[in-house]
Amino acid sequence: MKRASLIAVGNELLSGLTIDTNSAFLGGQLQGLGLEVVSRYTVPDELTAIERALTLASQDADVVLLTGGLGPTDDDLSRQGMAQFLGVELKLKEHLLDTIKGRFEARGLDMPARNRVQACLPEGTEALANECGTAPGVMARRGDAYFFLMPGVPSEMKRMYRSAVEPVLRPWVGSQSIEHRRLKCFGLGESALVEKLGDRMQRGRNPLINCTVTLGVITLHIIGQGRSAAAARERVEDAESQVRALLGDWIYGTGEQTLAEVVAGELQRLGQTLTVAESCTGGLLGKEVTDVPGASTFFNRGWITYSNQAKTEELGVSPDVIDRCGAVSAEVAEAMATAGRRKSKSDYSIAITGVAGPEGGTDSKPVGLVFIAVDSAAGCQVKRCCFAGDRRSIRQRASQTALHALWQKLHFDLPQ
Amino acid sequence: MKRASLIAVGNELLSGLTIDTNSAFLGGQLQGLGLEVVSRYTVPDELTAIERALTLASQDADVVLLTGGLGPTDDDLSRQGMAQFLGVELKLKEHLLDTIKGRFEARGLDMPARNRVQACLPEGTEALANECGTAPGVMARRGDAYFFLMPGVPSEMKRMYRSAVEPVLRPWVGSQSIEHRRLKCFGLGESALVEKLGDRMQRGRNPLINCTVTLGVITLHIIGQGRSAAAARERVEDAESQVRALLGDWIYGTGEQTLAEVVAGELQRLGQTLTVAESCTGGLLGKEVTDVPGASTFFNRGWITYSNQAKTEELGVSPDVIDRCGAVSAEVAEAMATAGRRKSKSDYSIAITGVAGPEGGTDSKPVGLVFIAVDSAAGCQVKRCCFAGDRRSIRQRASQTALHALWQKLHFDLPQ
Numbered sequence: 042m043k044r045a046s047l048i049a050v051g052n053e054l055l056s057g058l059t060i061d062t063n064s065a066f067l068g069g070q071l072q073g074l075g076l077e078v079v080s081r082y083t084v085p086d087e088l089t090a091i092e093r094a095l096t097l098a099s100q101d102a103d104v105v106l107l108t109g110g111l112g113p114t115d116d117d118l119s120r121q122g123m124a125q126f127l128g129v130e131l132k133l134k135e136h137l138l139d140t141i142k143g144r145f146e147a148r149g150l151d152m153p154a155r156n157r158v159q160a161c162l163p164e165g166t167e168a169l170a171n172e173c174g175t176a177p178g179v180m181a182r183r184g185d186a187y188f189f190l191m192p193g194v195p196s197e198m199k200r201m202y203r204s205a206v207e208p209v210l211r212p213w214v215g216s217q218s219i220e221h222r223r224l225k226c227f228g229l230g231e232s233a234l235v236e237k238l239g240d241r242m243q244r245g246r247n248p249l250i251n252c253t254v255t256l257g258v259i260t261l262h263i264i265g266q267g268r269s270a271a272a273a274r275e276r277v278e279d280a281e282s283q284v285r286a287l288l289g290d291w292i293y294g295t296g297e298q299t300l301a302e303v304v305a306g307e308l309q310r311l312g313q314t315l316t317v318a319e320s321c322t323g324g325l326l327g328k329e330v331t332d333v334p335g336a337s338t339f340f341n342r343g344w345i346t347y348s349n350q351a352k353t354e355e356l357g358v359s360p361d362v363i364d365r366c367g368a369v370s371a372e373v374a375e376a377m378a379t380a381g382r383r384k385s386k387s388d389y390s391i392a393i394t395g396v397a398g399p400e401g402g403t404d405s406k407p408v409g410l411v412f413i414a415v416d417s418a419a420g421c422q423v424k425r426c427c428f429a430g431d432r433r434s435i436r437q438r439a440s441q442t443a444l445h446a447l448w449q450k451l452h453f454d455l456p457q
Numbered sequence: 458m459k460r461a462s463l464i465a466v467g468n469e470l471l472s473g474l475t476i477d478t479n480s481a482f483l484g485g486q487l488q489g490l491g492l493e494v495v496s497r498y499t500v501p502d503e504l505t506a507i508e509r510a511l512t513l514a515s516q517d518a519d520v521v522l523l524t525g526g527l528g529p530t531d532d533d534l535s536r537q538g539m540a541q542f543l544g545v546e547l548k549l550k551e552h553l554l555d556t557i558k559g560r561f562e563a564r565g566l567d568m569p570a571r572n573r574v575q576a577c578l579p580e581g582t583e584a585l586a587n588e589c590g591t592a593p594g595v596m597a598r599r600g601d602a603y604f605f606l607m608p609g610v611p612s613e614m615k616r617m618y619r620s621a622v623e624p625v626l627r628p629w630v631g632s633q634s635i636e637h638r639r640l641k642c643f644g645l646g647e648s649a650l651v652e653k654l655g656d657r658m659q660r661g662r663n664p665l666i667n668c669t670v671t672l673g674v675i676t677l678h679i680i681g682q683g684r685s686a687a688a689a690r691e692r693v694e695d696a697e698s699q700v701r702a703l704l705g706d707w708i709y710g711t712g713e714q715t716l717a718e719v720v721a722g723e724l725q726r727l728g729q730t731l732t733v734a735e736s737c738t739g740g741l742l743g744k745e746v747t748d749v750p751g752a753s754t755f756f757n758r759g760w761i762t763y764s765n766q767a768k769t770e771e772l773g774v775s776p777d778v779i780d781r782c783g784a785v786s787a788e789v790a791e792a793m794a795t796a797g798r799r800k801s802k803s804d805y806s807i808a809i810t811g812v813a814g815p816e817g818g819t820d821s822k823p824v825g826l827v828f829i830a831v832d833s834a835a836g837c838q839v840k841r842c843c844f845a846g847d848r849r850s851i852r853q854r855a856s857q858t859a860l861h862a863l864w865q866k867l868h869f870d871l872p873q
Contacts, residue, residue: 047471047499052660053669055463055494057485058678062476064499069473078471080506081499083463083480086660090496097513113648116660116667148843153648173846194670196850253474262474317761319740323747324733327740327761334815334848336739342767344760345733345743351758351801385767399750432750 043214045071046098047081050091050109050119051193054083063108063198070202072264074210075219076104086110091122095188099126103186104210109193111176113156119190123179124163131161137168141175169205173197178205187213219266220248220273222281225294225303226259227445234259237287241280248280256437258300261292293448300444301329307451308339313388315447317343318356318381320368320394321411326440342385346377356380369394369406371414371423378414378421389450390416391443397432411439415450422450458682459630461487462514463497466507466525466535467609470499479524479614486618490626491633491682492520502526507538511604515542519602520626525609527592529572535606539595540579547577553584557591585621589613594621603629635682636664636689638697641710641719642675643861650675653703657696664696672853674716677708709864716860717745723867724755729804731863733759734772734797736784736810737827742856758801762793772796785810785822787830787839794830794837805866806832807859813848827855831866838866 047067053059061083068078080101082094091110098105110119124131138160145152159176162168169178169189174197179190189206191198226234231254235242242250248265263280267273285292294303308315317326317340327343330336344355349368352358358376366372374392382390395411402408409428414421424446428435463483469475477499484494496517498510507526514521526535540547554576561568575592578584585594585605590613595606605622607614642650647670651658658666664681679696683689701708710719724731733742743759746752760771765784768774774792782788790808798806811827818824825844830837840862844854 052667054481055484055497056488057481057483057494058669058676060476060478060481065470065473065476067473068471072472078473079501081471083497083499085495114651114658116658144845148845153652155648155652173850196847200847251469251474317740319743321747322744323752323756324735324740324743324745324759324761325747327735328738328744328852329740331737331739331741331761331763332849332852337763340739341764342760342762342771343740344758345740345747346758347747347753348757354800355758384770433748436744436748 042075042077043104044079044102045076045104045106046079046102048091048094048098048105048107049081049083049193050086050094050107052085052116054109055085063193063195066195066199067106067108067202070207071106071210073219073221074207075214075266076210086116086118088118088122088125091118092125095122095126099183099186099188105186105188106206107188107190108198111159111178111190111192113153113159113175117158120158120161120163120179123166123181123188123190127163127165127181127183129164132164133157133161134168135160137162137177140177144175169201171197172200172204180205180209218268218270218273219264220270220277222263222277223296224261224263224281224284224288224292225296225298226261226288226291227257227293227300227441229259229291231259234261234288234291238284241283248276250280250284256434257441290449293445299329299332300441300448302333304444304448304451305330305333305336305339307448308389309335311451313451314339314341314385315389315391316340316381316385316387318377318390318392319343319345320347320352320377320392321397322393322436322440323347325436326391326393326443329440329444341387344377344381352377356384367406369396369410369412371412371425374412374414374423375416375421378416382416388417389447390414391447392416393439393443395426395435395439397435397439399432409435411435411442413439413443413446415443415446417450422446458491458493458633459520460495460518461492461520461522462495462518464507464510464514464521464523465497465499465609466502466510466523468501468532470525471501479609479611482611482615483522483524483618486623487522487626488680489635489637490623490630491635492626492630502532502534504534504538504541507534508541511538511542515599515602515604521602521604522622523604523606524614527575527594527606527608529569529575529591533574536574536577536579536595539582539597539604539606543579543581543597543599545580548580549573549577550584551576553578553593556593560591585617587613588616588620596621596625633682634684634686634689635680636686636693638679638693639712640677640679640697640700640704640708641712641714641716642677642704642707643673643709643716643857645675645707647675650677650704650707654700657699664692666696666700672850673857706865706868709861715745715748716857716864717749720860720864720867721746721749721752721755723864724805725751727867729867730755730757730801731805731807732757732797732801732803734793734806734808735759735761736763736768736793736808737813738809738852738856739763741852742807742809742859745856745860757803760793760797768793772800783822785812785826785828787828787841790828790830790839791832791837794832798832804833805863806830807863808832809855809859811842811851811855813851813855815848825851827851827858829855829859829862831859831862833866838862
């Protein structure tokens with residue numbers, strides 16, 4: 042199995058200012074390609090430290106991926122560190138300079154003089170295009186080993202990895218056959234899931250099954266190896282059907298799919314439309330829905346009715362109902378959902394009202410109490426939820442749970 | 458300045474399943490004590506890798522903090538790695554065994570045999586009490602250097618650091634006092650900021666000034682050291698006033714403040730209210746505003762008018778204007794903002810309309826073009842912006858820029 046080593050450059054990573062999320066992204070990607078990540082070095086913005094890390098990493102591995110230190114300031118020393126490690130000079134590349142100038146010009150700006158250094162490459166290396174920033178990456182070879190230098194900004198790094206690094210690594214990793222599938226689950230806790238899967242999650246098995254959790258969404262990774270792609274795939278498919286049999290509807294999607302993407306895909310497939318009416322989530326659900334490119338095909342509008350008066354004026358929720366049941370109630374959630382659907386002429390509607398805290402909780406309506414209504418021509422269902430955690434996490438879970446409730450309703454209303 | 462090095466042990470940290478948050482916590486804590494964190498090694502659950510990391514780290518630093526690999530399974534090798542590094546044997550400690558057995562008994566359980574290994578220490582080292590788990594930590598000395606081994610579970614590690622590690626390190630680091638301030642900036646690029654600050658950002662200065670960037674928000678860190686707290690504070694305050702003189706209104710806040718929090722604070726202080734009317738951000742701006750606890754004091758509602766029809770039906774934007782100028786135009790942004798303010802009876806109103814991509818761009822209205830209108834009784838200002846990046850980053854920048862425009866208008870309309 043070919044080996045990879047990671048280098049993360051930046052004082053902010055050592056002083057605790059920034060949590061290094063790049064390395065986890067790269068670790069997952071490389072593992073998916075069939076590479077074993079054997080070490081990671083985190084070093085300050087210092088030339089000797091960067092050069093030393095390159096030396097150590099090149100002893101560990103066949104491919105070294107470095108992130109950070111490609112900016113335009115004096116602190117950005119990865120280009121120089123790579124040049125020293127290779128024993129070559131930095132050279133200005135006119136075509137890179139033109140590209141960088143062009144990026145500034147497109148925004149009506151002159152390129153600051155200091156950005157010039159970003160057009161320099163160690164001799165004998167190649168530039169990697171940066172589609173969302175000024176700093177090009179660097180690809181170098183020494184002996185049989187590959188070296189890739191990428192920006193530290195996560196969005197730029199991910200884009201560059203996918204467009205310029207992975208296409209080089211995938212064929213190079215070659216006959217190693219690894220199959221990596223992700224199943225996305227929602228609606229049950231991590232320990233409940235682990236219990237259901239039992240010893241299938243033990244280390245050292247092939248395929249290996251493990252899980253990561255973010256805001257209630259559990260991602261199950263099934264990673265199988267085999268002498269051929271077909272053998273690896275067969276192992277993974279076997280495991281996937283066992284897992285699906287055990288988890289059933291807890292699994293909502295695959296790969297990197299978010300709940301919003303899955304719901305959007307279903308709505309588009311069915312030619313149905315959606316609206317949202319939000320109180321405590323204040324726009325978060327609309328944001329999640331419109332995070333999906335092309336959302337305008339199924340979403341035309343939404344309301345943020347934060348105050349009682351707004352619920353009445355914008356959505357016609359009866360002040361009597363609000364008085365009698367409270368703004369945080371099944372009745373108000375239902376009234377918001379049905380009015381939103383009617384006003385926007387959408388097929389489906391989600392409404393959320395709750396107590397996100399930290400203030401505003403009472404004995405009967407504690408912080409974390411949220412009502413979620415999903416309405417369609419087939420009727421309105423309201424779900425009462427009690428979420429733990431802080432304001433951010435209550436709002437996130439409310440919006441995820443609402444999307445999951447819609448997903449379930451889409452399946453129930455319109456059997457496949 | 459005394460130097461620290463960190464070691465994080467665990468396959469899951471390299472394969473991307475787990476993001477290492479422990480290291481950022483420890484980095485921040487150690488910097489706060491006046492230690493410089495100079496390196497970090499992330500290694501798999503392998504004896505040779507752990508021993509090698511201890512060797513490298515001990516060459517870098519006066520104190521080495523290792524996390525992970527103290528569990529009861531065969532994969533937990535940090536104790537053994539430390540013993541090999543020190544050239545000693547592991548020895549069972551009866552009093553540790555009693556403590557571990559006691560933890561199980563308290564939960565009505567027998568201690569599994571494999572937990573016995575957690576009662577073993579390298580000869581000549583000391584145990585660190587674990588108040589929330591079974592694995593004791595380890596403290597060792599070699600020469601003048603300190604070594605601390607702690608569990609990888611973040612809650613256990615943090616508790617152990619605070620109760621058993623910091624009390625040893627604080628007096629050892631000695632009289633060094635550290636003062637750390639953050640200034641939050643928006644509206645100028647990183648290189649422009651660095652240019653303005655010039656050599657104040659050079660490494661090795663006291664106070665040290667460095668910066669981190671997230672979605673257009675630049676955090677400037679000013680970190681000063683002195684023999685007394687007063688001396689450190691004076692250094693930082695001096696630097697802060699120099700920086701403020703150079704950056705002026707580019708600085709919008711301090712500490713961990715977000716733009717939404719600063720705007721919310723101003724609105725609350727002035728007794729003014731806000732509404733939002735969003736097209737391409739689809740709820741994101743409302744979400745940012747209502748992320749702030751107590752947002753209901755200044756925010757009563759908002760609109761997500763994604764389609765042209767929604768802009769007309771909900772906010773009365775004239776179809777003629779949309780036809781003539783396009784939905785992405787200064788005219789439509791202004792019409793959305795003024796209607797939103799009128800309908801919600803708010804003092805201030807923000808509207809955003811733009812092309813978030815990836816589809817929908819044209820030559821005259823490319824992806825990234827966004828109009829932001831801020832309306833008040835004093836009039837409406839519209840800003841035309843061209844944002845680079847992907848859909849997510851265009852939407853984030855649009856919402857941050859809108860909050861910043863409101864912040865500027867609050868200062869302009871109502872001079873302090």
